[in-house]
Amino acid sequence: MHNPMSLENQTIIVTGAAQGIGEGVAKLVVGLGGRVILVDRQADKVNALAQTLGSARAQAYAGSVADPAFVQDLVARVADSHGAIHGLVNNAGIVRAAMISKMSVEAWQQVIDVNLSGVFYCLQAVGRHMLERAEAGDTSPASIVNISSDAGRRGTIGQINYGAAKSGVMGITMSAAREWAGKGIRVNSICFGVVETEMTETVRSEKFRDRLLAQVPMGRFSTPDEVSQPVCFLLSQAASYITGQHLSVNGGYTIGV
Numbered sequence: 001m002h003n004p005m006s007l008e009n010q011t012i013i014v015t016g017a018a019q020g021i022g023e024g025v026a027k028l029v030v031g032l033g034g035r036v037i038l039v040d041r042q043a044d045k046v047n048a049l050a051q052t053l054g055s056a057r058a059q060a061y062a063g064s065v066a067d068p069a070f071v072q073d074l075v076a077r078v079a080d081s082h083g084a085i086h087g088l089v090n091n092a093g094i095v096r097a098a099m100i101s102k103m104s105v106e107a108w109q110q111v112i113d114v115n116l117s118g119v120f121y122c123l124q125a126v127g128r129h130m131l132e133r134a135e136a137g138d139t140s141p142a143s144i145v146n147i148s149s150d151a152g153r154r155g156t157i158g159q160i161n162y163g164a165a166k167s168g169v170m171g172i173t174m175s176a177a178r179e180w181a182g183k184g185i186r187v188n189s190i191c192f193g194v195v196e197t198e199m200t201e202t203v204r205s206e207k208f209r210d211r212l213l214a215q216v217p218m219g220r221f222s223t224p225d226e227v228s229q230p231v232c233f234l235l236s237q238a239a240s241y242i243t244g245q246h247l248s249v250n251g252g253y254t255i256g257v
Contacts, residue, residue, distance in 0.1 A: 003032075004236060004237055004238035005032060005232060005233060005236040005237075005238045006032055006033055006236065006237075007029055007032040007033050007034030007086075007087070007232065007235060007236060008032070008033035008034070009033065009034070009035075010033075010034045010035070010086035010087060010140075010141060010235075011034070011035045011036075011037065011078065011082045011084060011085050011086055011087070012029045012034050012035070012036050012037065012085075012086060012087035012088070012089065012235060013036075013037040013039060013074075013075075013078065013085060013087070013088045013089065013122070013126065014026045014029065014036055014037065014038060014039065014089045014091060015039040015040070015065050015088075015089065015090055015091050015092035015118070015122060016039070016040055016065075016091040016092030016093060017036070017038035017039055017040050017046055017049065017091070018038070018040035018041075018042040018045035018046040018049060019040075019042075019045060019197070019198060020195070020197035020198060020224050021091055021147065021192070021195055021197060021224050021227060021228065021231075022038075022040070022089070022091045022092070023049060023224065024223075024224030024225050024227070024228035025089050025091065025228045025231050025232065026038055026049065026053065026058070027053065027225075027228070028225075028228045028229065028231075028232050029087075029232060029235075030053050030054075030057045030058060032232060032236070034057075034086075034087075035056075035057055035058070035059075035082065036053065036057065036058050036059075037058075037059050037061065037074075037078050037085075038050055038058055038059065038060045038061065039060075039061050039062075039063065039065065039074065039092070040060075040062065040092070041062065041063065041064050042062070043060075043062035046060040046061075046062055047060045047062070059078075059081075061074050061077075061078075064114070064118070065090075065092045065114060065118030065119075065121060065122055066113040066114045066117060066118045066121075067121075068121045071118075071121040071122055071125050072121075072125050074125075075122075075125040075126055075128075075129055079129050084129075084133060084138065084140060085126055085129055085130070086140060086141045086142060086143070087141070087142075087143045087144070087145070087235045088122060088123065088126040088143075088144045088145070089145050089147070089231055089235070090118075090119045090122050090123060090144065090145065090146040090147060090169075091147045092114060092115075092118055093114060093115045093147065093162075093165075094110065094111060094114045094115065095111070095159065095162055096108075096110050096111050096161060096162075097158045097159050097162075098158065099157075099158055100160050103160065103161065107161060108160075108161045110161075111161035111162055111165055112161060112164070112165055115161075115162065115165035115166065115169070116164075116165040116168045116169065116172075119146055119168075119169050119172055120172055123144055123146070123172060123176055123187070126144065127144070127176065127180060127185065130142040130180075130183070130185045131180070131183055131185070134183040134184055134185065135183075139184060141235075141236075141237060142183075142184055142185040142186065143185075143186045143187075143188075143234060143235045143236075143239070144176070144185070144186070144187045144188075145188055145189070145190060145231050145234045145235060146169050146170075146172060146173050146187070146188070146189040146190075147169070147189070147190055147192065147231075148166045148167075148169040148170050148173070148189040148190065148191045148192075148246060149162070149163075149166040149191055149192055150191050150192065150193050150248070150250055150253055150254060151163040151166050152165075152166030152167040152168075152169060152170055152191065153167075153170075153191055153246075153248075153254055154254065166191075169189055170189055170191075170246055173187050173188060173189040173244065173246065174244050177243045177244030178244065181243050181244070186234075186239070186240075186242065186243040187243055187244065188234045188239070188242060188243060188244065188245045188246070188247065189245070189246045189247070190227075190230060190231060190234070190246070190247045190248075190249055191246055191247065191248045191249070191250065191254075192222070192227055192249055192250060193216065193221070193222065193248075193249070193250030193251055193253045194212060194216075194221045194222070194250075195221065195222050195223065195224060195227055196221050196222065196223050196224070197224060215253055216250070216251040216252060216253050217251060217252035217253075217255070218251035218252055219251070220251065221251075222249070222250075222251065227249050230247060230249050234247065
């Protein structure tokens with residue numbers, strides 16, 4: 001029986017791939033038969049992951065998604081090497097926490113540069129490539145998954161920069177989905193709750209843990225491996241008629257229409 005979630009022979013770019021959610025997604029892409037392009041500022045970690053996954057299935061690029069020149073060069077090199085880019089997971093993100101009245105302009109801008117502008121740079125560069133393929137008659141899969149957050153839906157105390165960026169990611173998703181749907185390019189976002197990664201160590205600490213878990217009907221946080229599956233679902237042909245959507249993966253933290 002054909003596996004509708006198969007990514008066989010597809011080339012998928014994953015940003016923020018050195019650890020956490022990005023690493024989990026990268027491993028699952030390979031497990032589903034795809035080739036993964038690992039992108040992260042942490043060169044040692046991303047190169048080590050590429051070695052673990054094997055050169056036939058994984059390739060590492062070290063750089064920042066906040067640098068548009070790096071992103072454009074990355075996409076050009078990957079397209080030249082592999083012929084087609086079938087998917088993008090816009091996962092790279094940082095946190096610079098502070099209460100609104102105390103947040104510096106630098107902390108605001110750093111998060112916006114990576115979590116919002118970086119998403120746009122990657123989406124634009126990969127989208128241009130996918131449009132060229134579509135115009136040439138290539139009907140192979142083309143899917144972009146932007147990683148947003150519950151912070152973008154509900155707001156968040158002490159992270160107005162992060163919440164603003166993640167709300168913006170949802171706006172980027174909807175606009176791109178409307179522009180590109182007719183070309184066969186699907187664009188969706190996923191809003192995670194608290195995932196057990198290095199980035200969430202503070203909010204999962206004893207000080208905040210019980211208060212947060214009390215708001216999650218399933219009563220637990222998620223793991224990178226667990227949340228990687230819906231990401232790959234949206235990349236795959238199992239989601240072939242889904243675009244412009246925001247999928248909440250948060251144990252019921254937000255429930256509604």
